[in-house]
Amino acid sequence: MTTAQDLITLVRAYNPKTNAQLLADAYAYGEAMHEGQFRHSGDPYFTHPVAVACILAEMQLDDATIVTALLHDTIEDTKSTYGEVALKFGTEVAELVDGVTKLTNLQLNSTETKQAENFRKLFMAMSKDLRVILVKLADRLHNMRTIKSMRPEKQVQKARETMDIFAALAGRMGMQWMRDELEDLTFQVLNPEARTSIIRRFITLQRETGDVIHKITGDIQLELSKANIEAQVYGRAKKPYSIWRKMEEKQLSFSRLSDIYGFRVICRTEMECYRILGAIHQRWRAVPGRFKDYISQPKSNGYRSIHTTVSGRDGKRVEVQIRTRQMHEVAETGVAAHWSYRDGVRVQNPFAVDPVKWIASLTERLDTAEDHEDFLEAVKLEMYQDQVFCFTPKGDVVKLPRGATPLDFAYAIHTRIGDSCVGAKVDAIRVPLWTRLKNGQSVEIITAEGQRPQTTWIDIVATGRAKTAIRRSLREEDRERFIKLGLELARVAFDHVGKRMSDRALTTAARRLSLNSSDELLARLGSAELPARKVVQVLYPELTVKPGDEIEPSRAIVGLSPNQTFARAECCQPVPGERIVGITYRGMGVRIHAIDCPALTDFEEETDRWVDLTWHSGPHAAVHTVSFDMTISNDAGVLGRICTLIGEQKANISDLRFSDRKQDFFRLVIDVDLRDAEHMHAVRLALEADSDVATIRRHRDLKRKP
CATH class of the missing domain: 3.30.460.10 (Beta Polymerase, domain 2)
Known part of the structure; x- marks a missing residue:
């Protein structure tokens, strides 16, 4: 193990004015605190803090950082306290040791939501004093160098965390040698072959x-x-x-x-x-x-x-x-x-960046994210991507990640500019908004009053700031539409169980679902974040459907004579929840049409054939086929994703046929088996939300009349 004198000699080589007594005292204190503790390899535990201190000494860092390395595990793993460290080594060192301890306790390999919050804490700790993260990076580097003594599953966990967070962070901080070594050590664990x-x-x-x-x-x-x-x-x-x-x-x-x-x-x-x-x-x-x-x-x-x-x-x-x-x-x-x-x-290096300004520039664009998912996405986009430098028409420099587009450029200038963007010129030539920008290009953004962000913009932009701003704008714009749609879905759901929808019922349901208001409840219904069935269930749990409780397809219609048979008309494909009417056919029973079916105009003069019908109240089985006419992008994986989206809504695809194939798009008709109108709306909303679905409408084929 490196002795205290060896460490002092290493530091003196680049800093002859080092406080040798301070280093010696920290060495002795750390060794005493960790006495009797051992690493997984069997070595005395204090060999680890000493190795971390040597890594930082090789980087020619100041005394406070070296002392922090020697003591970085004392507050967490020994009987030492913040007050004792502050008394012996000063407030500066105590603050640094406490900061490293908090970083160690973050558990950065946790779930997505928690990881986002951990990133917030990590950047807060960094903004206080960047030396905290330097000690943590050196700590992780030595742990990776000695990882073979850990259990195999622990090795994989630590390696993934290192690759996802610490290697990327080292690269973002400009410490390329450390990034290279961390990635290589991680590579040995995750893919040795x-x-x-x-x-x-x-x-x-x-x-x-x-x-x-x-x-x-x-x-x-x-x-x-x-x-x-x-x-x-x-x-x-x-x-x-x-x-x-x-x-x-x-x-x-x-x-x-x-x-x-x-x-x-x-x-x-x-x-x-x-x-x-x-x-x-x-x-x-x-x-x-x-x-x-x-x-x-x-x-x-x-x-x-x-x-x-x-x-x-x-x-x-x-x-x-x-x-x-x-x-x-x-x-x-x-x-x-x-x-x-x-x-x-x-060292007075003119190219060394002020760490306070650097961390401020990194975190400034992350503060606008409203929720965990947006923040985590913004952090990863900011950390993992290299940069390009573009110019405004006035010559100001705008820094963006590689792969950024004119839309990212617009949002980097101001959210208002991004929201109202209708086009862009790159080097004075009009280009599509999805164009990838290159170093040194001049970008001019064209705006128009009344322009609003489009759903497809989410897939065009590369920066977390732009994605967050677009999502926020889309949420505000869609809220009114979702509330109206949610109101209709709720009405259908209440009708299914024979209950009347009211403002009081919606307010009660919102409260039981821990939502702020009935409008929020309706907005979530309309955006397919909440099934209408759940709203009814929290109000009327006794009506909750159990497996096997669905209405049999043969009993789905109310209003038929005992001996009458029926079938859904293939021209309009009505589903439970929609208003219907029956038309009698000799030898064929009754055909059920939607009340707005164009085919009904053929029977306007034959009122004796009309039968007033309704759907049976209650849950129906998913056997009612509805055809959707869709136009989708001709890209790899799009059709598979469409099928997955339908499956996620617990709907079955019974048939699929292409009506047109072009180089850039497909047009097709998909037959989906559904329960009712609510189920149909949920499937349609899920498909409309996909950026590769250009159009979707209900397919009605009047040629298929009975």
Whole structure:
């Protein structure tokens, strides 16, 4: 185990003015508090806090952060208290240790709703002092390095949590080396066979082609020498997980991957960065679309570098990153560069981002989410996606995640601009709203008074801010329509059980369902969030239907003579809950038509054939077939999802036939077996809500009259 003196020596190497006594006292206190405790591996527990402190010392962080690492588990796992730590080591350290303890207790691998709340707490802790998350990341890195001593199921749980949260967060903070190592350690646990396979293929490739990295490094160094540029060139093979992710995203085999090597050129000045870029592009052909200038447009975490991909030796694609030494220090440590020390003083790196401003920019766009689901989606979108930088017509820069569209751009400027957007120009050319924006483009948003967000916009936008704003606007706009529809569904449900719907009944049902008002109850009914059947059940539990209690199809109609037979007319396909009338046919019994069926005009002069009928009151079996005429997108998985949506509504598809097939859409008729009008409305609403359903209407075929 690293001794106290070893740790002090490590810190003194970059901070000669370190408070050695403070480090020694923290080491002794932590060791005493954890005495008698052991890790799963059997090692003394204190080896873990010491290892975490060493990781942070390698990042050249300040004394308070190193001391926090030594004590980060004392308040949680020992008899130590916040007050005692504050008394011995100061309020700053006590606050940091307490913050790490709270992060540890968040249980970030919990359910979606709880996870969203945990993310809120995590960002709150980060906003207080970002060093808390630096200690936590180092803590997780050491735990992943020693994970083999855990039970297999615990390994998988920790690995997934690390991949989903901590690796992504490290990348967002600009700590790319830590992200790479966390992802690789996680990859070893979650998919060891794939990782081993990639490493084997690398070994085979090296055997066949020789030391490609050494050769290409020499090629680049030669070109720089010709241009009289002094710089260091470093090459490496990309990490196994990075290669695996690229294989999965592009659906390519290892042999077809081209840019599996990365090279870094580090120079002295920003001017030299661009000279190096020119020398490389003069010697090798640049790959279109693979150039990014993060020097002129830095990332929000302070990252600056030029990225280019060229066709290098033997046609192999080679990614080259060009940056100065100061840019490199920020690229390696990200936001942590703010606390880095050298020669006893905090490093004054002009590219190090102010952590307070950085965390404020990250959380600002997450504060508008109204519920857990929206917040969690916004967090993941903000954390996991790289950025593009676009310009307003006035030249202001707008930062967006990769894959963002003009709609995201509009909402990034202001919610009002997004809501009223009707079009966009990119580099002065009119483009569709679903166009994916690229770095450096100028975007002009076209608005119109009276324009409102469309349901399909949810699938177009990429940012959490835009998705939240669109959903909020749609909820407000749809509320009135849903209330009207809910009123009709409630009326049908009450009629089924022979009860009269009233304002008092709806208010009572809303209260029993823990809803604020009868309007909220109706809105949920209309949006299919709440079945009308449940409203009736909470008011009249004695009428709750048990399996087998449905009305038999042969007794569904009231008003027939004892010897009369009946069948539903295929032209209008009436269902229980709809007003109906019967038409008698010689030798065929009675055909049941919906009261608004166009076919009834044929019998206006034959009133003696009309029979006044109603549906039997009560629950009906799902045997009443209704045909829906639909137009859906011709995309993979759409038809399967449509069938799943119908199944989720406890409805059965009895037939399906296509009436038109085009390159971009299908038109089809689906026959669905339903219980009643309420059931039909629920199925239709579920289908209308799907963004790939362009139109849906009830199919009525007058050619199929009796």
